[in-house]
Amino acid sequence: MTESEKKLNVVGKSVPRRDGVGHVTGKTVYVDDITFPDMLYLKMVRSPVHHARIKGLDFSAAEEVPGFVRALTHQDVPKNIYTILCLIGVGPDEEPVLAEDKVLYKGEPIAAILAETEDAAVEAASRVIPDLEELPAVFDVEEALKPDAPILKEWGTNHFVYEGHHCRRVRLGDVERAFGEADYIVEERYQTSPIEHAPTETTACVAKPEPNGRYTVYTNTQALYFTLDNTALILQLPFNKLHFVGGTVGGAFGGKVDVIVEPIAILGAMKTGRPVKFRYTREEEMRVSSTRSAWRLYYKDGVMKNGQIIARQITSYADSGAYNRHTPYAVTKHAANVAGPYAIPNVWIDAYCVYTNRQPASAMRGFGVTPASFAIEVQMDKIAETIGMDPWEIRFVNAYRNGDIKPHQKIVEDATLIETMQAAAEMVGHGLSDRSLAMNSWDREKV
Amino acid sequence: MTSKIVNFNLNGRDVEVMAKPLTTLQTVLREQLHYTATKAGCKQGGCGSCTVLVNGEPMASCLLPVEDVVGQQITTLEGLTPAEGLHPIQEAFFENYAIQCGYCSPGMIMVIKALLDRNPQPTREEIIEAIAGNLCRCTGYEPIIEAAQDAARRLNDG
Amino acid sequence: MAKLRGTGIAAVNYPTGMNLGGDPSQALIHATTTGTFMISLASTDLGQGLKTVLAQIGAETLGLPFENVLINTGDTDTGPHCMGTFASRATHRVGNAIIMAAEEARKVMMEVAADELEVSPDDLETDGQGNILVKGSPDRSINIVDLALAAHFKYGKTISGRGIYMKPKSDVDPETGKMDPDSTEAHACSVADVEVDTETGEVTVLSLKSAYEGGRQVNPALVKGQIRGGSFMSVSHALYETTAPYYPAPDHSPGSFSEYVIPGPYEAPEIESVVLEYPSVNGPYGAKGVGEMTANSGIPAIINAVSNAIGVRLTEYPVTPEKVLHALEESPNATSH
Numbered sequence A: 001m002t003e004s005e006k007k008l009n010v011v012g013k014s015v016p017r018r019d020g021v022g023h024v025t026g027k028t029v030y031v032d033d034i035t036f037p038d039m040l041y042l043k044m045v046r047s048p049v050h051h052a053r054i055k056g057l058d059f060s061a062a063e064e065v066p067g068f069v070r071a072l073t074h075q076d077v078p079k080n081i082y083t084i085l086c087l088i089g090v091g092p093d094e095e096p097v098l099a100e101d102k103v104l105y106k107g108e109p110i111a112a113i114l115a116e117t118e119d120a121a122v123e124a125a126s127r128v129i130p131d132l133e134e135l136p137a138v139f140d141v142e143e144a145l146k147p148d149a150p151i152l153k154e155w156g157t158n159h160f161v162y163e164g165h166h167c168r169r170v171r172l173g174d175v176e177r178a179f180g181e182a183d184y185i186v187e188e189r190y191q192t193s194p195i196e197h198a199p200t201e202t203t204a205c206v207a208k209p210e211p212n213g214r215y216t217v218y219t220n221t222q223a224l225y226f227t228l229d230n231t232a233l234i235l236q237l238p239f240n241k242l243h244f245v246g247g248t249v250g251g252a253f254g255g256k257v258d259v260i261v262e263p264i265a266i267l268g269a270m271k272t273g274r275p276v277k278f279r280y281t282r283e284e285e286m287r288v289s290s291t292r293s294a295w296r297l298y299y300k301d302g303v304m305k306n307g308q309i310i311a312r313q314i315t316s317y318a319d320s321g322a323y324n325r326h327t328p329y330a331v332t333k334h335a336a337n338v339a340g341p342y343a344i345p346n347v348w349i350d351a352y353c354v355y356t357n358r359q360p361a362s363a364m365r366g367f368g369v370t371p372a373s374f375a376i377e378v379q380m381d382k383i384a385e386t387i388g389m390d391p392w393e394i395r396f397v398n399a400y401r402n403g404d405i406k407p408h409q410k411i412v413e414d415a416t417l418i419e420t421m422q423a424a425a426e427m428v429g430h431g432l433s434d435r436s437l438a439m440n441s442w443d444r445e446k447v
Numbered sequence B: 001m002t003s004k005i006v007n008f009n010l011n012g013r014d015v016e017v018m019a020k021p022l023t024t025l026q027t028v029l030r031e032q033l034h035y036t037a038t039k040a041g042c043k044q045g046g047c048g049s050c051t052v053l054v055n056g057e058p059m060a061s062c063l064l065p066v067e068d069v070v071g072q073q074i075t076t077l078e079g080l081t082p083a084e085g086l087h088p089i090q091e092a093f094f095e096n097y098a099i100q101c102g103y104c105s106p107g108m109i110m111v112i113k114a115l116l117d118r119n120p121q122p123t124r125e126e127i128i129e130a131i132a133g134n135l136c137r138c139t140g141y142e143p144i145i146e147a148a149q150d151a152a153r154r155l156n157d158g
Numbered sequence C: 001m002a003k004l005r006g007t008g009i010a011a012v013n014y015p016t017g018m019n020l021g022g023d024p025s026q027a028l029i030h031a032t033t034t035g036t037f038m039i040s041l042a043s044t045d046l047g048q049g050l051k052t053v054l055a056q057i058g059a060e061t062l063g064l065p066f067e068n069v070l071i072n073t074g075d076t077d078t079g080p081h082c083m084g085t086f087a088s089r090a091t092h093r094v095g096n097a098i099i100m101a102a103e104e105a106r107k108v109m110m111e112v113a114a115d116e117l118e119v120s121p122d123d124l125e126t127d128g129q130g131n132i133l134v135k136g137s138p139d140r141s142i143n144i145v146d147l148a149l150a151a152h153f154k155y156g157k158t159i160s161g162r163g164i165y166m167k168p169k170s171d172v173d174p175e176t177g178k179m180d181p182d183s184t185e186a187h188a189c190s191v192a193d194v195e196v197d198t199e200t201g202e203v204t205v206l207s208l209k210s211a212y213e214g215g216r217q218v219n220p221a222l223v224k225g226q227i228r229g230g231s232f233m234s235v236s237h238a239l240y241e242t243t244a245p246y247y248p249a250p251d252h253s254p255g256s257f258s259e260y261v262i263p264g265p266y267e268a269p270e271i272e273s274v275v276l277e278y279p280s281v282n283g284p285y286g287a288k289g290v291g292e293m294t295a296n297s298g299i300p301a302i303i304n305a306v307s308n309a310i311g312v313r314l315t316e317y318p319v320t321p322e323k324v325l326h327a328l329e330e331s332p333n334a335t336s337h
């Protein structure tokens, strides 16, 4: 402990929020509060179907709308196919800014319309009826992995490829041998739902061309540099042509880390020389923006009579929707946590990132861990019931301690699961066994 | 559709705007007059972030054609904020941490203002009823309920 | 036709940060001529109160009052790189970067004070009120305003500092999954009490009581805000929310708040919590990260409680009234209730 940590003056105090007065007076400036006199509005022409080949696009009726300025198609986007995790080495690129020859989900953007007013942009976009040839679609993660499923990706599979593997694998010990030694085998299937972040403020940005040749972008992204860097790559612009301004967000919950509105709005500003605002409607936020992915998980546990879980085998499938966004990363984080905060000597995990014809999933509060925590904790109750043990006690029997090894071979530090459970039991007046009461996260009792 | 001149009273000041028929009060406030405290969380009547007072009654300004408020008294959060310091409801929201991202706060404060004007000592149930049409995705509502109770105390004591 | 009650528990861990691609954030700090410290960042406050918490951490390390520290964030022309606000990382990563920057600035501050007071920097301490004092003789002191003026106009020194926190990239072994993807673990344990109406299938969460351990709380009121909001979100996820009500079928996707069901204050249960503090080994002043975790433990606790009430194990969420009624129909002992 350094000297400054001994006596804390400010840390640990409930000081008032720095932004509080702005919030209660309505003076905090959010992106949609920013307007410029000559600003244009951007709206997308979106796919009305889940999966189709694009045969043609006709803008002639849109051009008739008073206030129409211009349309943008994939041909206008310098590097149209991207994947945002390329910044950390994830590939290949696979999502178009604007669809090229195919759409993979209902609501996928096909063309952008720029107009003098938002109403004109909406009207013009509605008049572009794309000529589509509908294709069979797949919505179930396990169906998508079958040989006869329609293939969504250029590389010929409907799953992300992890260094040559179909899935993210975690292997510790020998589950098959341990299943043979177990007194009980407990199996279950779990399913979660896609969920909308529903921040009260929708996703938005304003891109403004500056006289010095740069673009100022007011945005509610959760990650300014991550968005800036991805945008520069998509637009093939020198990074220093972009100036991102934000830092104040009306709720996000993971829903504002995709790079969605900024590149196309800046492109609009580049092509027209005018500021461009692109703000999602609530309907777009719900039907088009990324969701929390739905997950399906299969658990198989080998358990001893004393409650100890000696083997855990998990196969899980993340429904990534049509594109990567952040899901390949979520699957890895999931794989590191899906066995739970328990000390289990034999673990086998296959975690898949699967593509379907659904609006893309991405990050949300609990990124890959929320579905894991749900399945683990329902499974713990099922184990307790199967072997006739108290649900609290089964968790204490298996709780991880500092110094234990996790399935992904990380040594546990900062474990306080036992203390947290003890505090919760005390809070609700639940009596624990003497053994559970005596446990702590630092010493494993010598049995 | 030709625009018409619309007159109403905004926060005690007479204003005159040109608006096409069916233009919402929200759009006029935010995009013509640049009164941006009134938010636009959905423009569907579903979140309450755009709540303003029309003659003291809370209404979703996103569903209100501006021609319907001709001659009416409109109060927005800008009209509640005193020249110096904060209104007691604002103080209560600030001090009770009833704000996180702040995007629901203007609407919440306006419905609480309307509630306390007609019912200075509301019960917990009456507060819940008043805010039930306003979405807050961040706080779980309890801090907002506490702030409303605290605001009532402040106003009654003040 | 009955109201059944049940109790469920769940215990979870939550990792802070995500460094599978490297996970850095930076901070720059400089003093004005009159002793205000500006911390320049490009980090984002999502509503959790980051701008407040980071000013607290900066003030603590500098040894100055909260009011002496300003946060200038959200601008890529003036703020150094930040990976972003996600993965419960911002307080941890940016907080650590600020400590590093503030320590460098504090060192210059103490050197200038030492020159002015004609002692060694080692003999000085800050009082947290804006003064630098000679240890043991508190009457010999200099105020931060005088100190900053002296630094700028007498010694020609800039009181500034640079900070970065980076957990280096962890490569995942593709065969075994060996990796080090995060920095620290926070924990939660929730106990839910529910009531199930067997006629309508509706579930009411009566109470959600939880213990949390998230390391040192930088600002307990803001932690409580995360707990209350996160707990409520867990109720909402467990029982209501979905963009695909008949998943995997894509039909009936909601397009408005009237179609996408999020509960309101009527459905809010009694939420109670206790917070334990076991300072993390690598967090700023021992902080971990609580933003995401607070929404996690409630979901399985509520679902386990519903299973406990109706005597059928539920394995999917959201647990809508429709799913409860289906489960009751299939329950072998449905009539015994």
Ligand code: FES
Pocket (backbone or CB within 6 Å): B039, B040, B041, B042, B043, B044, B045, B046, B047, B048, B049, B050, B051, B060, B061, B062, B063
């Ligand atoms: S914007 Fe008016 S109710 Fe949502």
Ligand code: FES
Pocket (backbone or CB within 6 Å): A200, A250, A251, B098, B099, B100, B101, B102, B103, B104, B105, B135, B136, B137, B138, B139, C047
């Ligand atoms: S504080 Fe974010 S929506 Fe209420």
